[in-house]
Amino acid sequence: MAKMTYIKAITSGLDQVLNDDPKTLIFGEDVGKNGGVFRTTIGLQDKYGEDRVFDTPLAESGILGLAIGLSLTGWRPIPEIQFMGFTFEAMDGIVGQLARDHYRFGGQKNFPVTVRTPFGGGTHTAEMHADNLENYFTSTPGLRVVTPANPYDAKGLIISAVESDDPVLFMENLKLYRSMKDEVPDEKYTVPLDSAKVVREGSDITIVAYSAEVNESLTAADALAKDNISAEVIDLRSLSPIDTDTIFASIDKTHKVVVVQEAQRMAGVGAVVASDIAEEKIMSLDAPIGRVAAPDSIYPFAQAENDWIPNADDIEAKAREIANY
Amino acid sequence: MKENGFHTFKIAKADNHKRYQRFRVKPLFTSMKGLATVVKKWYFRGVVRKRNVNSLYVNNFISSERKVLLMANGSKQIVDFAKIKATMADPYKHPVQVIDREGKVVDPDTLAKYSDDQLVDFMKKMVWERTLHEQTMNFSRQGRLGFYAPTAGEEASEMGSVTAFKQQDFLLPAYRDLPQMIQHGTTVAKGFLWSKGHVEGNQHENPNMLFPQIIIGAQYVETAGVALGIKKNGDEDRVAFVYTGDGGTSQGDWYEGVNFTSAFQAPAVFFVQNNGWAISVPRYKQTGAETLAQKAVAMGVPSVQVDGMDIVAVHEVSKAARDFAAAGNGPVVIETLTYRYGAHSSAGDDPSRYRTKEEEKPWFDADPLIRMRKVLTDKGVWSQDQEDKLVDEYKDEFKQAMKEAEAAPAQKVSDFLKWTYNVPTPAVKKQIAEFEAKESK
Numbered sequence: 070m071a072k073m074t075y076i077k078a079i080t081s082g083l084d085q086v087l088n089d090d091p092k093t094l095i096f097g098e099d100v101g102k103n104g105g106v107f108r109t110t111i112g113l114q115d116k117y118g119e120d121r122v123f124d125t126p127l128a129e130s131g132i133l134g135l136a137i138g139l140s141l142t143g144w145r146p147i148p149e150i151q152f153m154g155f156t157f158e159a160m161d162g163i164v165g166q167l168a169r170d171h172y173r174f175g176g177q178k179n180f181p182v183t184v185r186t187p188f189g190g191g192t193h194t195a196e197m198h199a200d201n202l203e204n205y206f207t208s209t210p211g212l213r214v215v216t217p218a219n220p221y222d223a224k225g226l227i228i229s230a231v232e233s234d235d236p237v238l239f240m241e242n243l244k245l246y247r248s249m250k251d252e253v254p255d256e257k258y259t260v261p262l263d264s265a266k267v268v269r270e271g272s273d274i275t276i277v278a279y280s281a282e283v284n285e286s287l288t289a290a291d292a293l294a295k296d297n298i299s300a301e302v303i304d305l306r307s308l309s310p311i312d313t314d315t316i317f318a319s320i321d322k323t324h325k326v327v328v329v330q331e332a333q334r335m336a337g338v339g340a341v342v343a344s345d346i347a348e349e350k351i352m353s354l355d356a357p358i359g360r361v362a363a364p365d366s367i368y369p370f371a372q373a374e375n376d377w378i379p380n381a382d383d384i385e386a387k388a389r390e391i392a393n394y
Numbered sequence: 395m396k397e398n399g400f401h402t403f404k405i406a407k408a409d410n411h412k413r414y415q416r417f418r419v420k421p422l423f424t425s426m427k428g429l430a431t432v433v434k435k436w437y438f439r440g441v442v443r444k445r446n447v448n449s450l451y452v453n454n455f456i457s458s459e460r461k462v463l464l465m466a467n468g469s470k471q472i473v474d475f476a477k478i479k480a481t482m483a484d485p486y487k488h489p490v491q492v493i494d495r496e497g498k499v500v501d502p503d504t505l506a507k508y509s510d511d512q513l514v515d516f517m518k519k520m521v522w523e524r525t526l527h528e529q530t531m532n533f534s535r536q537g538r539l540g541f542y543a544p545t546a547g548e549e550a551s552e553m554g555s556v557t558a559f560k561q562q563d564f565l566l567p568a569y570r571d572l573p574q575m576i577q578h579g580t581t582v583a584k585g586f587l588w589s590k591g592h593v594e595g596n597q598h599e600n601p602n603m604l605f606p607q608i609i610i611g612a613q614y615v616e617t618a619g620v621a622l623g624i625k626k627n628g629d630e631d632r633v634a635f636v637y638t639g640d641g642g643t644s645q646g647d648w649y650e651g652v653n654f655t656s657a658f659q660a661p662a663v664f665f666v667q668n669n670g671w672a673i674s675v676p677r678y679k680q681t682g683a684e685t686l687a688q689k690a691v692a693m694g695v696p697s698v699q700v701d702g703m704d705i706v707a708v709h710e711v712s713k714a715a716r717d718f719a720a721a722g723n724g725p726v727v728i729e730t731l732t733y734r735y736g737a738h739s740s741a742g743d744d745p746s747r748y749r750t751k752e753e754e755k756p757w758f759d760a761d762p763l764i765r766m767r768k769v770l771t772d773k774g775v776w777s778q779d780q781e782d783k784l785v786d787e788y789k790d791e792f793k794q795a796m797k798e799a800e801a802a803p804a805q806k807v808s809d810f811l812k813w814t815y816n817v818p819t820p821a822v823k824k825q826i827a828e829f830e831a832k833e834s835k
Contacts, residue, residue: 094626120626126657131615131650138619138634141564141604142627146619161647165609166616173605175593176813210814210822234816263819310819 073253076246078220079109079185082227083147085257087117090145093231095122097132097149097185106151107187107246129155133162136182137170145181147231153188153240154197160205167236168211179234183227189242189281190331190378196370199243201332201363206238207309207341213262214309216240218283220251222306225260233262240308242280249284265312267319271301274392275319276384277342278329279305282361286329288381289388298392308338313345320350327359327388331378334362356394359387483684486691489699489731492706495760497768504710510775516705517766519557520549521781523573524763525788526582527736533586533796534740540590543570544736547703550762551667551730553577554708558716559635559663564620565603566613566636569739570667574637578603582795592805593813610642614651614664621660621725633661633719641672643689644680652727656693659724663715664690666727667702669734670757674748690727702730703762733757806833 073081086093095110101124104111114122125132129150136146150156156163163184170180190199206214213235217223223241230237268283269290278286283304290300301319305311320326326346330339343358361379369377492501499505527546533539545552548570556574559565565578572585579600588595588606596605607613613636620634642648643666655662666686670677683689690697696718700711708730715726735758737743745754770776808829811822818826 126650126654128646128650128654130647131618131654134612134615134617134647134651135619135622135654138616138621139623139626141616141620142623144623144626161609161612162615166612171816172810172813173593173596174813175597176816177597179816213815213819310821312820314820 070252070254072250073220073224074247074250075217075220075223075242076107076109078224078251078253079227079241080111080113081253081255082224083110083113083231084116085224085228086147086231087113087121089257090231091121092143093121093145093147094139095147095149096125096135098125098127098151100124100149105149107243109185109187109241109246110149129158130162133159133167133184136184137162137166137180140180140182141178145231147183147185150184150186152194152198153186153202154200156184156186156202156205159184163206163212163236163238164209168209171211171235180236181231181234182236183230183233183239184237185227185239185241187241187243187246189240189244190368190374191244191281193371193374194243196368199370199374200368201330203240203308204332204337207338209309211236212309213237213307214240215262215307216242216280217260217306218242218245218268218278218280218304219249220253222260222266222304224253225258226262226306228257229259229262232259237262240280244281245284260306263307263310263312265303265305265307265315267301267315268304269300269302271299271323273299273323274325274327274388275301275303275316275323276327276329276388277303277305277316277339278384279308279338280331282329282331282379282384285379285381286384289384292381292385293388293392296389298389300388300392305338305342311338311342311345313349316342316346317350320346320353324353324355325359325391325394326354327361327384327391329361329379329384331363333365334360335365337362356391359391361387483688486685486688486697486699486729489701490707490711491701491704492710493704493765493769495703495765497765497772499769501707505706505769507710508706510770510773513706513766513770513773514775516553516557516709517763517770517776518784519553519577520705520763520766521784522788523549523553525785526573526792529789529792530589531736531740538796538800539586539740541569542589542740543572543738544734544740545570545573547733547735547757547761548667548669549573550705550708550766551665551669551702551732554705555635555637555665555712555728555730558709558712559633560631561600562602562629562632563716564624564632564634566617566620566634567604567606568610568613568637568639568642569606569608570639571606571637575603575606581798582792583798586796586799587802590799592799592802593809594802610638611645611647611651614638614642614645615647615654616651617662617664618651618654618658618660621655621662622658625658625660631720633663633716635663635665635716637665637667639672640666640668640670640677640680640686641675642666643686644672649689649693652690652695652725653693655725656695659722661719661722662725663712663719664695664725664727665712666729667732668729669702669732671734671738671745671749673738673743674745676749685729687727687729695725695727697727697729699729699731702732703757703760703765705762705766733760808833 100110101114132148136148139146217226230239276286286302293300328339328342330337492504494500552573556577580598584595617634617636624632687697687699701707811826
């Protein structure tokens with residue numbers, strides 16, 4: 070057990086899967102000698118060789134084509150798309166092909182591809198580098214979408230994603246890469262691909278969040294506790310599918326809920342969670358479902374992002390409003 | 395030796411093109427051995443140097459291009475863009491031909507390599523494909539097929555190429571390539587099932603093929619992955635081969651696919667069946683390039699144009715390309731010049747809206763079956779009687795296949811749901827149960 074950053078935990082998980090399964094391959098732009106632009110794959114080419122960890126030409130659609138073709142010939146590809154904004158260039162590969170191929174083969178062939186990609190705001194990057202684009206992918210049947218909020222889950226989830234025979238989009242939060250440390254076991258462990266986790270227990274209100282917003286929600290919960298509002302915080306971890314059982318169980322206890330996302334409000338994951346709650350648990354609720362989300366502009370790269378990204382204060386205010394309803 | 399603007403193998407070998415001379419590239423890779431020799435020469439001169447057989451990349455291009463720049467000391471050059479533009483297609487615009495449109499053998503040496511049995515087999519396959527086309531058009535009119543792309547006119551291009559590959563080669567077809575799939579190891583009934591939107595139409599006896607790709611170009615990037623996978627597996631004597639049309643060469647994925655495969659020097663043969671039309675858009679509107687074959691040079695990939703109405707020429711070039719790629723020399727691009735006699739698809743396209751009878755006629759006259767029929771009849775190994783009997787046999791075969799396809803139980807929503815994931819999600823599990831309950835009523 071060692072204290073590890075989120076990014077180190079991902080590297081450790083990748084190291085584990087490369088070590089355990091000789092058919093795993095890591096490839097993408099700059100992932101080789103450079104270890105990725107964030108150093109997520111650092112040291113892996115040295116350790117496993119250029120045959121297993123390699124740079125590709127600079128073209129995202131080509132990277133996804135490579136991944137699909139490699140799975141057709143028995144490999145377990147782990148392509149990296151350097152920034153999530155670049156997944157638009159690979160949209161046919163991920164959505165039009167990869168996610169549908171298991172169906173097209175009548176279930177006879179698996180496409181065990183894990184597409185890793187960094188996303189998320191707050192680090193003052195250029196345009197198309199920080200966007201929360203998960204809703205494009207969570208509306209894609211055949212694809213699993215996961216995103217860890219802490220180093221422990223980061224390692225366990227990346228291992229589960231690679232071992233899964235379904236294609237997985239693994240979203241890594243840029244701001245979390247180096248901003249937090251956790252105890253992370255050295256040995257192999259997995260975190261299930263389709264389960265949310267109660268990260269703080271409470272009895273008055275449920276806050277559902279994912280990725281960087283989980284930490285913001287925990288900060289908000291601390292503030293609410295000072296006023297004797299006991300908030301339960303749930304980390305979704307999986308955005309497709311959504312573990313509604315964990316959410317519903319919490320609502321049965323608290324009868325109030327706020328759903329939080331960093332992405333724009335429109336057609337987002339939070340909207341899906343809110344509608345699932347409305348459909349199944351409306352009679353258990355003592356207040357309207359609260360939502361916290363970014364406004365519906367394009368991502369305000371660099372200059373205005375701190376005002377745009379929902380933070381602990383926004384969550385606290387909304388939770389207080391719902392709790393006192 | 396120039397026949398109707400076509401070059402024979404011999405001519406091509408003798409023909410040197412000055413612009414490319416300094417690289418010692420022959421204009422056409424009509425002789426694959428010749429090309430392999432050139433590549434070897436490059437290798438020993440350090441132009442192409444692989445660290446080892448399994449090395450992923452061609453390593454020394456960057457340093458050699460930089461070296462040229464560093465060594466240049468004041469040599470004067472006049473850049474004549476007009477001349478470059480006027481001559482850049484020269485190495486590519488002489489399609490390889492063995493039998494010309496009149497049925498005259500223009501390259502007897504190459505033809506002599508083929509036994510009468512082989513030539514008769516080529517002819518049978520073309521008659522088979524033409525009959526398949528006619529029968530599927532009937533089925534379409536009767537509403538018994540779904541989306542189907544007519545293939546008449548492309549028999550030489552399709553049968554000449556697919557027969558150059560082995561069972562272990564991996565085929566990535568597009569929607570006009572059902573005939574090649576059937577030749578590569580599936581049944582006509584499966585082809586019909588695919589057209590009817592049935593998932594069983596994607597499950598083939600020979601596992602070395604994908605389903606017909608609908609997204610033009612996607613099969614090209616996937617070919618890069620299959621070819622790299624073959625290389626990484628160390629599979630001997632195995633390549634990936636893929637088809638698209640003239641319109642397909644305009645897709646970004648076309649370039650990405652060929653370029654990735656070249657960067658990894660992986661074994662693949664890329665076919666462009668240039669049938670002149672992308673639905674209603676003529677070939678000349680796709681690009682300012684004079685040939686589509688020449689597009690490959692930018693990726694460091696050898697390429698050639700071939701008379702796509704001449705099955706022997708197509709087969710000869712395809713076989714040479716396969717041998718070249720399988721020997722570890724990287725990919726090849728082949729442009730077959732062919733013609734789509736009919737509509738783009740069975741779904742209501744009408745070619746009379748965008749092309750004239752005058753345009754069509756010379757291509758109908760260049761028909762691949764007519765010229766082969768003449769060669770074989772001259773040899774005394776083919777007769778109209780024989781052909782008529784074959785057509786009847788094939789028709790029966792296709793009718794039987796349609797019965798088989800129609801007997802397959804219809805696709806259910808629950809089938810779609812079951813195969814969407816390997817491990818169905820809780821929501822999907824619930825939906826499977828819901829639909830199964832409805833479907834059992």
